[in-house]
Amino acid sequence: MTATWTSGRPDGAGSSTGIRLTAPPPGWAIEADVVVVGSGVAGLTVALRCAASGAKVTVVTKAHLDDGSTRWAQGGIAAALGEGDSPDEHLEDTLVAGAGLCDEPAVRTLVTEGPDAVRRLMATGAHFDTDAGSGELLLTREGGHRRRRITHAGGDATGAEVSRALIAAVRDAGIEFVENALVLDLLTDAEGRTAGVTLHVMGAGARDGVGAVRAPAVVLATGGMGQVFSATTNPAVSTGDGVALALRAGAEVSDLEFVQFHPTVLWLGPDAEGQQPLVSEAVRGEGAHLVDAEGTRFMVGQHELAELAPRDIVAKGIMRRMQETGAEHMFLDARHFGAAMWEQRFPTILAACRAHGIDPVTQPIPVAPAAHYASGGVRTDLHGRSTVPGLYACGEVACTGVHGANRLASNSLLEGLVFAERIAADIAAHPAEAGEPVVPGPSGGVHGYPLLASEARYEVQRIMTAGAGVLRSAESLAVAAGALERLQTAAVEAYDRDGKTAEPCVETWEATNLSLVARVLVAAARRREETRGCHWRQDRPERDDDRWRRHLVVRLTPHRTLDVRTTQGPDFEGTRPPRIGDDGAAAPHPAPGSAVAQAPSPAPAQAPDRPQAAPKEFS
Numbered sequence: 001m002t003a004t005w006t007s008g009r010p011d012g013a014g015s016s017t018g019i020r021l022t023a024p025p026p027g028w029a030i031e032a033d034v035v036v037v038g039s040g041v042a043g044l045t046v047a048l049r050c051a052a053s054g055a056k057v058t059v060v061t062k063a064h065l066d067d068g069s070t071r072w073a074q075g076g077i078a079a080a081l082g083e084g085d086s087p088d089e090h091l092e093d094t095l096v097a098g099a100g101l102c103d104e105p106a107v108r109t110l111v112t113e114g115p116d117a118v119r120r121l122m123a124t125g126a127h128f129d130t131d132a133g134s135g136e137l138l139l140t141r142e143g144g145h146r147r148r149r150i151t152h153a154g155g156d157a158t159g160a161e162v163s164r165a166l167i168a169a170v171r172d173a174g175i176e177f178v179e180n181a182l183v184l185d186l187l188t189d190a191e192g193r194t195a196g197v198t199l200h201v202m203g204a205g206a207r208d209g210v211g212a213v214r215a216p217a218v219v220l221a222t223g224g225m226g227q228v229f230s231a232t233t234n235p236a237v238s239t240g241d242g243v244a245l246a247l248r249a250g251a252e253v254s255d256l257e258f259v260q261f262h263p264t265v266l267w268l269g270p271d272a273e274g275q276q277p278l279v280s281e282a283v284r285g286e287g288a289h290l291v292d293a294e295g296t297r298f299m300v301g302q303h304e305l306a307e308l309a310p311r312d313i314v315a316k317g318i319m320r321r322m323q324e325t326g327a328e329h330m331f332l333d334a335r336h337f338g339a340a341m342w343e344q345r346f347p348t349i350l351a352a353c354r355a356h357g358i359d360p361v362t363q364p365i366p367v368a369p370a371a372h373y374a375s376g377g378v379r380t381d382l383h384g385r386s387t388v389p390g391l392y393a394c395g396e397v398a399c400t401g402v403h404g405a406n407r408l409a410s411n412s413l414l415e416g417l418v419f420a421e422r423i424a425a426d427i428a429a430h431p432a433e434a435g436e437p438v439v440p441g442p443s444g445g446v447h448g449y450p451l452l453a454s455e456a457r458y459e460v461q462r463i464m465t466a467g468a469g470v471l472r473s474a475e476s477l478a479v480a481a482g483a484l485e486r487l488q489t490a491a492v493e494a495y496d497r498d499g500k501t502a503e504p505c506v507e508t509w510e511a512t513n514l515s516l517v518a519r520v521l522v523a524a525a526r527r528r529e530e531t532r533g534c535h536w537r538q539d540r541p542e543r544d545d546d547r548w549r550r551h552l553v554v555r556l557t558p559h560r561t562l563d564v565r566t567t568q569g570p571d572f573e574g575t576r577p578p579r580i581g582d583d584g585a586a587a588p589h590p591a592p593g594s595a596v597a598q599a600p601s602p603a604p605a606q607a608p609d610r611p612q613a614a615p616k617e618f619s
């Protein structure tokens with residue numbers, strides 16, 4: 001099919017912010033009922049469930065089908081499947097970890113629908129570890145869980161098994177997928193409703209270069225944004241593309257300041273960059289101890305669960321001890337497991353450690369925290385719907401309200417499963433026709449988003465690691481905000497002056513997306529003047545429920561500035577604004593130069609943020 005487009009209104013109206021990544025115009029187009037962006041647990045589960053209800057689904061994915069965080073998941077999937085366990089207990093542990101910011105209806109949905117979602121995953125073909133004698137599922141414990149409720153596969157290779165089973169099922173179901181396809185932006189019709197996506201495909205014959213998939217429903221399942229920091233457990237594809245796309249499409253994102261730093265990532269030296277090997281919490285669940293260079297168990301006495309306290313507590317415990325002793329890392333000691341247990345229960349971790357010259361059977365493992373999980377993302381309701389009609393978000397890219405200020409270990413694969421099924425049900429219940437996409441212009445419309453040079457990726461990572469990592473302060477965040485702003489301003493000025501921008505390609509699109517999500521993350525972290533969950537402000541070390549038991553919600557304005565607002569309280573579902581396109585119009589954007597459009601800037605020190613206007617049900 002040749003791509004034809006309705007020309008956009010010159011002011012970009014009807015197409016949300018009107019901002020798009022600079023890219024050549026689409027040269028080809030295909031059609032689907034549903035386009036799923038990403039092929040991790042979330043994307044593939046949505047695809048399978050949508051296809052089962054008769055929809056024509058196209059999965060597009062940036063690299064190969066199994067590239068993404070899902071494949072790397074080690075510990076397992078949390079669900080109340082064990083004898084004596086209950087969804088209520090799982091709910092309680094999740095709420096505690098979320099530090100007062102979980103949306104309880106979302107958590108209840110997760111924990112009550114979770115066990116059956118895991119059983120359906122098994123029915124799809126995933127094999128979990130069972131007791132050789134009884135055939136019962138083997139369950140382990142991780143931080144913050146008061147019970148053994150984590151199912152696992154291949155010892156510590158849960159994600160690889162989930163990924164294998166889902167990919168096999170997608171192939172068996174004959175679902176169309178396009179690999180090496182980087183999705184750029186959302187297409188919307190004149191009413192602002194989803195009409196598909198633009199994407200860039202590498203080396204696929206007739207579908208080479210920039211094209212479009214036209215569809216009335218788009219499901220973002222693009223995973224996390226760990227690559228915004230120098231050292232992360234996330235793979236190279238986790239560049240926050242889905243959040244950046246959603247922002248440009250006018251959607252709300254929330255809770256981006258809550259980045260979970262995994263406490264026990266194999267320490268590979270002070271200058272280690274990119275994806276780092278994880279040493280799963282399950283290793284502590286099976287009895288490994290965190291010790292300093294003297295062999296002292298420093299987590300004992302800090303929390304009743306000691307090494308198995310929620311991740312933010314353990315990460316902070318490690319960072320504190322590192323500061324006290326001047327050490328660059330701590331140690332995880334599991335020598336007492338012995339060789340047989342290491343080989344049987346944690347073969348992947350054992351191999352990764354040995355590949356880097358550490359033998360956990362005879363040596364304590366050097367560990368330090370690294371960026372691991374984005375608790376925030378594209379703000380959705382209980383059906384995975386974003387604030388843009390027809391645009392859904394699922395998995396790590398979404399902010400369903402389940403994780404609050406800190407994700408409970410092994411709740412993320414579960415979230416992907418549960419909400420994927422809900423999204424598929426919602427799409428089946430509301431069949432729609434794709435409208436005519438409105439494309440403002442080949443170079444990105446009136447308010448184009450100029451591209452950053454590919455090297456900017458590393459600059460963003462350095463800025464974020466220095467200023468917005470595990471330890472943050474007003475000062476460090478201000479420095480980070482200034483540096484990010486300068487990076488952006490240089491690109492914008494060149495673009496606005498003479499239309500010049502970096503060459504459109506995967507590296508520059510990714511760098512540009514990273515810089516946008518970094519700006520949002522820093523703006524939110526500056527605004528949240530307290531310490532809560534995985535957001536640790538050294539200058540505001542206390543949790544402040546009076547001022548901050550609320551969410552920060554961010555939108556991009558058509559003027560490329562950020563509109564940062566707060567919800568009225570912890571309840572997510574009850575405080576949602578109308579969706580863009582509901583009531584016939586998008587919520588008004590602030591005028592350029594207004595107080596809101598000037599964000600990011602810190603809130604006045606004394607005055608709490610003003611709550612949003614009267615809540616309206618987000619149905």
Ligand SMILES: Cc1cc2nc3c(=O)[nH]c(=O)nc-3n(C[C@H](O)[C@H](O)[C@H](O)COP(=O)(O)OP(=O)(O)OC[C@H]3O[C@@H](n4cnc5c(N)ncnc54)[C@H](O)[C@@H]3O)c2cc1C
Binds near residue numbers: 040076077183
């Ligand atoms: C090392 C590690 C261990 C973990 N262990 C656990 C665990 O034990 N239990 C648990 O519950 N969670 C764990 N997690 C977290 C969990 O793995 C992730 O949150 C989850 O897999 C995310 O699934 P997803 O489908 O949302 O995204 P992903 O699996 O990350 O998939 C994202 C997909 O989107 C694609 N994509 C991205 N951008 C674009 C674009 N612009 N265009 C097209 N495609 C795009 C990617 O290529 C990929 O296919 C772990 C994470 C890591 C990194």
